[in-house]
Amino acid sequence: MSLSTLVLKSLQARRLAVSLTMFAIASSLALIIVVETVREGARQNFLNTISSTDLILGARTGDVQLLLYSIFHLGNASNNITWKSYQDIAANDEIDWIVPVSLGDSHRGYRVVGTTPEFFQHYNYGQREQLTFSSGKQFAGLFDVVVGAAVAKDLAYEVGAKLIVAHGLESFVEHMEFPFQVSGVLNATGTPVDRSVFVSIEAIQAIHTNIAPLQNNTNDLSGEALFDGMDLTPQSVTAALIGVRSKLSIFNVQRQINKYPNEPLSAILPGVTLAELYQITAVVETALRIILWAVIVASLLGMSAMLVATLSARERELAIMRTIGASPWHIAALIMMEALLLATLSALCALVLANIVLSVSSPTLEDRYGFAVTHSRALASGSSILAFFMILAPLAGLVPVISAYRNSLAARLAFNN
Amino acid sequence: MTDKEQQEAISWSKLSLSWDDRSAFQRCIAPGQIARNGATLLVGASGTGKSTFLASLCGIKIPDEGSVFIAGTNIYDLPNARRDMFRAAHIGVIFQQLALLPFLNTLSNIMLPLRFKNFWPNRSGDGEQRARLLCHDLGLPEHLLAQDVGTLSVGQQQRVAIARALICDPTLILADEPTAALDRENRDMFLDLLFSMSKVNKTALLIASHDEGIAHRFSNVITLQKESRHRVAA
Numbered sequence: 001m002s003l004s005t006l007v008l009k010s011l012q013a014r015r016l017a018v019s020l021t022m023f024a025i026a027s028s029l030a031l032i033i034v035v036e037t038v039r040e041g042a043r044q045n046f047l048n049t050i051s052s053t054d055l056i057l058g059a060r061t062g063d064v065q066l067l068l069y070s071i072f073h074l075g076n077a078s079n080n081i082t083w084k085s086y087q088d089i090a091a092n093d094e095i096d097w098i099v100p101v102s103l104g105d106s107h108r109g110y111r112v113v114g115t116t117p118e119f120f121q122h123y124n125y126g127q128r129e130q131l132t133f134s135s136g137k138q139f140a141g142l143f144d145v146v147v148g149a150a151v152a153k154d155l156a157y158e159v160g161a162k163l164i165v166a167h168g169l170e171s172f173v174e175h176m177e178f179p180f181q182v183s184g185v186l187n188a189t190g191t192p193v194d195r196s197v198f199v200s201i202e203a204i205q206a207i208h209t210n211i212a213p214l215q216n217n218t219n220d221l222s223g224e225a226l227f228d229g230m231d232l233t234p235q236s237v238t239a240a241l242i243g244v245r246s247k248l249s250i251f252n253v254q255r256q257i258n259k260y261p262n263e264p265l266s267a268i269l270p271g272v273t274l275a276e277l278y279q280i281t282a283v284v285e286t287a288l289r290i291i292l293w294a295v296i297v298a299s300l301l302g303m304s305a306m307l308v309a310t311l312s313a314r315e316r317e318l319a320i321m322r323t324i325g326a327s328p329w330h331i332a333a334l335i336m337m338e339a340l341l342l343a344t345l346s347a348l349c350a351l352v353l354a355n356i357v358l359s360v361s362s363p364t365l366e367d368r369y370g371f372a373v374t375h376s377r378a379l380a381s382g383s384s385i386l387a388f389f390m391i392l393a394p395l396a397g398l399v400p401v402i403s404a405y406r407n408s409l410a411a412r413l414a415f416n417n
Numbered sequence: 418m419t420d421k422e423q424q425e426a427i428s429w430s431k432l433s434l435s436w437d438d439r440s441a442f443q444r445c446i447a448p449g450q451i452a453r454n455g456a457t458l459l460v461g462a463s464g465t466g467k468s469t470f471l472a473s474l475c476g477i478k479i480p481d482e483g484s485v486f487i488a489g490t491n492i493y494d495l496p497n498a499r500r501d502m503f504r505a506a507h508i509g510v511i512f513q514q515l516a517l518l519p520f521l522n523t524l525s526n527i528m529l530p531l532r533f534k535n536f537w538p539n540r541s542g543d544g545e546q547r548a549r550l551l552c553h554d555l556g557l558p559e560h561l562l563a564q565d566v567g568t569l570s571v572g573q574q575q576r577v578a579i580a581r582a583l584i585c586d587p588t589l590i591l592a593d594e595p596t597a598a599l600d601r602e603n604r605d606m607f608l609d610l611l612f613s614m615s616k617v618n619k620t621a622l623l624i625a626s627h628d629e630g631i632a633h634r635f636s637n638v639i640t641l642q643k644e645s646r647h648r649v650a651a
């Protein structure tokens with residue numbers, strides 16, 4: 001009979017105590033795996049807020065600030081880009097596509113984004129995933145509006161719903177004369193798009209046009225007909241998303257924009273700036289990691305305590321083995337194998353438990369926060385955590401092993417017991 | 418190996434025993450030996466050092482002075498690990514409460530000492546063959562081999578304990594109060610079985626007991642007394 005069989009049979013005989021210990025360790029490890037998987041998912045989700053966009057164009061400002069107002073809709077642009085400059089940049093042969101973004105208005109607390117229909121094609125998030133519509137389609141008419149998933153859910157908007165855009169961000173001045181109609185509702189992305197209201201860039205220009213002279217000339221007081229034949233080309237835009245033809249030319253285009261002579265402009269690499277921005281959470285991440293490792297150490301100490309506690313109960317069993325020929329090293333090996341087997345089984349249980357929890361919570365995470373927690377991601381997070389746990393497990397087994405070894409050397413025999 | 422060594426299963430010189438944690442305890446055991454096929458009774462009241470003496474003969478407890486030869490080998494000359502393996506190979510042990518491991522079945526309990534006889538487990542299957550043969554000789558039905566020892570009767574457990582003590586074909590069997598919990602009839606049956614098996618297997622027998630009523634069955638009696646004296650009866 002091998003020592004491993006002996007360990008298995010011994011553990012099996014103490015299955016209740018062993019199962020409870022294993023469950024306690026597995027629960028702690030599963031908790032760590034779930035937290036780590038969700039954290040990594042959230043991080044990836046944040047870093048992939050925008051993908052496929054090579055450069056973000058804005059008026060001269062700091063990188064993080066430009067990213068914050070153009071993509072996250074936090075804060076305001078200090079300056080806009082004139083339409084002429086925008087066109088000059090757009091004419092660059094190295095640029096494959098450019099999509100303007102015009103900010104400044106809001107609807108019931110949600111930012112209104114003036115853009116072109118190409119936005120829905122070129123704004124990618126995650127692993128180059130395109131925006132998709134849960135219902136309806138992108139705007140076609142001047143007063144059509146597309147709403148993000150969170151906006152549609154919070155305000156109970158469906159295709160066909162009417163809404164009014166307010167001037168400014170916290171203004172009570174509403175463009176009552178131009179009611180918009182929802183033409184499409186986007187699927188959740190877990191990005192600021194969910195909390196945005198999209199209109200055409202011409203609509204932004206239209207609602208800011210002084211319509212009094214127009215109303216004098218026509219009986220139609222509102223609607224698209226009012227602007228028939230009118231040039232609604234914007235005077236300026238807040239920012240623009242740029243895709244270049246060759247990745248090799250990104251820095252060249254960035255340099256050209258930064259040196260644009262007619263207006264102080266900035267072009268930033270969204271991925272780099274996102275990573276910079278994410279550094280803000282570094283302290284929190286470090287704190288979280290310390291807590292996670294502390295939980296691992298606590299789990300191992302729990303296992304060690306359980307093994308030491310069972311040693312006194314198994315004193316006679318070990319003494320019998322010692323008397324019939326087992327060396328102190330055999331006894332030590334038995335306890336160490338028990339610790340490693342317990343750790344391995346706990347780790348496997350933790351992986352299963354974590355995957356069950358993530359499977360159950362994944363739809364909620366995707367629905368509310370827009371990021372999916374895949375089993376492969378859980379496996380990736382789990383593997384590194386469990387590898388670390390398994391490296392430390394022999395150390396946790398060391399205390400009971402040394403205790404058992406010393407007891408064996410002390411020659412406590414089964415005789416007369 | 419000399420004729421004397423061949424005849425002796427175990428011999429010991431004057432042994433001086435003490436326990437570190439019991440400074441008051443000190444015993445001197447006079448030299449002695451047990452021949453192959455010989456049966457010796459070790460008697461003495463509680464606290465006279467019977468268990469300590471057995472531990473010394475096993476090589477687990479090293480005496481302050483003296484030596485123990487088993488099959489011609491001074492066991493205290495062996496390194497610790499070799500001495501443990503030597504014990505597994507040459508000494509069969511029967512305990513007062515039989516001390517079978519409850520989580521192993523009958524066959525595994527019998528074969529357990531084989532695991533410790535060598536550094537690596539022997540997978541030849543010879544051990545299992547010998548275990549089955551011993552069970553047959555001891556009258557243990559075949560179907561009991563796969564059963565948990567907890568389900569066996571006391572009588573069957575005694576036979577399993579004897580089989581485990583004999584599995585490595587030892588030179589010597591040490592039994593510590595094996596009949597203490599038995600009534601007279603069962604005690605005699607157990608001793609009959611033990612004597613006959615040790616005779617068949619040419620194994621020396623040393624039984625520690627406080628029951629002097631069984632002394633007549635032994636060719637040799639060692640009496641340990643509290644005054645640190647000893648008497649070897651012929």
